[in-house]
Amino acid sequence: xxxxxxxxxxxxxxxxxxxxxxxxxxxxxxxxxxxxxxxxxxxxxxxxxxxxxxxxxxxxxxxxxxxxxxxxxxxxxxxxxxxxxxxxxxxxxxxxxxxxxxxxxxxxxxxxxxxxxxxxxxxxxxxxxxxxxxxxxxxxxxxxxxxxxx
Amino acid sequence: xxxxxxxxxxxxxxxxxxxxxxxxxxxxxxxxxxxxxxxxxxxxxxxxxxxxxxxxxxxxxxxxxxxxxxxxxxxxxxxxxxxxxxxxxxxxxxxxxxxxxxxxxxxxxxxxxxxxxxxxxxxxxxxxxxxxxxxxxxxxxxxxxxxxxxxxxxxxxxxxxxxxxxxxxx
Numbered sequence: 001x002x003x004x005x006x007x008x009x010x011x012x013x014x015x016x017x018x019x020x021x022x023x024x025x026x027x028x029x030x031x032x033x034x035x036x037x038x039x040x041x042x043x044x045x046x047x048x049x050x051x052x053x054x055x056x057x058x059x060x061x062x063x064x065x066x067x068x069x070x071x072x073x074x075x076x077x078x079x080x081x082x083x084x085x086x087x088x089x090x091x092x093x094x095x096x097x098x099x100x101x102x103x104x105x106x107x108x109x110x111x112x113x114x115x116x117x118x119x120x121x122x123x124x125x126x127x128x129x130x131x132x133x134x135x136x137x138x139x140x141x142x143x144x145x146x147x148x149x150x
Numbered sequence: 151x152x153x154x155x156x157x158x159x160x161x162x163x164x165x166x167x168x169x170x171x172x173x174x175x176x177x178x179x180x181x182x183x184x185x186x187x188x189x190x191x192x193x194x195x196x197x198x199x200x201x202x203x204x205x206x207x208x209x210x211x212x213x214x215x216x217x218x219x220x221x222x223x224x225x226x227x228x229x230x231x232x233x234x235x236x237x238x239x240x241x242x243x244x245x246x247x248x249x250x251x252x253x254x255x256x257x258x259x260x261x262x263x264x265x266x267x268x269x270x271x272x273x274x275x276x277x278x279x280x281x282x283x284x285x286x287x288x289x290x291x292x293x294x295x296x297x298x299x300x301x302x303x304x305x306x307x308x309x310x311x312x313x314x315x316x317x318x319x320x
Contacts, residue, residue, distance in 0.1 A: 016166030016213050018176035026168040026176045028211040029228050063166045063178040076180050130180075 001140055002038070005127050008077045009035040009064055013102045017042070017122070018061040019053035019083075027053060033062075034102035038124040040081065041095040043117050051118060054083045060122055065130065072132050080126035086119045095119055151290055152188070155277050158214060158227050159185040163252045167192070167272075168211045169203035169233075176211075177203060182256075183272075184248035188294070190272040191236070191245035193262055201268055208232045210272055215280070224282035231272035242269045 018028045027049055033042040040062060044051050054060065060083045065076025086092045096119065100106045129140045168178040177199060183192045190212070194201050204210065210233045215226025236242050246269065250256055262269075277292040 016168075016178050016180075018166075018168035018178040018211060020170065020174065020176050024170065024174070024207070025209045025230060026170050026211040027228070027230070028166055028168040028176075028178060028213040030166070030213050030215045030226055057174070059175045061168060061176040061178040063180050065180050067164045078177070078179050080175055080177070 001129065004131075005077050005079075005124075005129050006035070006037055008075055008129070009038070009040065012064045012066060014064075015040070015042075016063040017050070018063075019050045020057050020059065021049065021053055022056055032099075032103055033064075034099045036095075036098050038079075038127070040122045040124065041086070041099055041119065042122070043099070043112060043119050046116055046118050054120070058083050062122060062124070068132075074130060074132040076130040077124075078128040078130070079122075079124035081122035081124045083120055083122045086121050092119050095121065151279065151292055154281070155227055155279055155292060156185070156188060158225055158279070159188065159190070162214045162216065165190070165192075165212045165214045167200065169200045170207050170209065171199065171203055172206060182249070182253050184245070184252040186244075186248060188274050188277070190231070190274075191248055192270050192272070193246075193249065193267050194270055196266060196268050204233045204270070208234055212272060224280060226280040228278040228280070229272075229274045230276040231274045233270055233272045236269040236271050241271075245269045245271065 013032055013034065014030055015033050016028050016030055018026050021027055029050060031042045031044065033040050035041070060081050061079070062081055063076065063078050065074065068074045086095050092114070096111060099119075127141070131140070163182055163184065165181055165183050166178050167181045168176050171177050179200060181192045181194065183190045185191070210231050211229065212231060213226065213228045215224070236245055246261075273294075275294050277294065279290045279292065281288050281290070
């Protein structure tokens with residue numbers, strides 16, 4: 001089941017990510033990502049609302065899933081995740097390479113100015129896998145998968 | 151600018167919808183929608199976490215957009231809205247009709263039973279329009295006031311430090 005979640009993450013490259021504003025209102029945006037297993041990397045602007053939101057509350061939620069040609073083929077991954085900045089230069093280099101592989105338009109371009117942009121990681125913990133080929137509305141839940149090492 | 155927002159809603163039919171769980175954790179899921187002007191309709195299960203979340207806190211956030219070949223073609227909306235169940239039978243019928251028109255594939259399925267599914271609406275309060283054809287990270291913000299009037303706050307450009315270096319996806 002863990003492999004299935006990773007498979008869906010591997011086949012996509014944009015996600016909706018929700019953070020919580022200080023006033024308690026959710027905020028959702030679309031960002032490009034690349035994943036290494038159940039760790040998702042993405043880049044956001046330091047001046048963005050979501051960067052501030054994550055600094056105040058690191059609990060985020062991601063949704064990944066392209067529109068299927070038939071609703072009965074729908075597959076998606078939803079995950080509650082803990083987000084944090086990747087600030088160690090070596091790890092950031094590695095994460096940037098993961099992002100460039102998934103987003104070839106980034107290849108050859110200079111890396112973002114890390115004073116303005118932040119490379120972030122989200123570690124998926126509470127995961128739901130939607131797979132309507134197993135029945136409309138079929139959802140499997142994997143809770144605290146990272147903690148249990150399942 | 152409002153027409154532009156409606157145009158983007160009209161061109162899409164799938165949104166990511168975030169609600170807030172009781173423990174304060176956001177929850178994002180993908181939901182099909184149909185819109186009438188800037189009002190969005192969608193159907194969710196009464197057993198779902200998000201139905202419970204909305205019943206407790208009607209503040210939702212939704213985003214509409216799609217993958218791109220050229221970053222300069224990005225057009226997307228990020229919307230703060232209040233969600234509620236549609237209980238008026240006429241409006242329910244209207245919502246279901248619009249949903250079936252936008253999602254013809256749903257006709258293959260049985261009609262949702264009122265005991266199982268809830269017809270919902272999301273009323274936008276703040277709409278952020280991303281239009282990267284005007285520059286990477288370009289965003290216009292519309293505030294929807296009572297009476298449907300809209301005010302626009304100054305546009306901002308978050309270029310993520312990419313400057314003009316963003317290139318089409320090969």
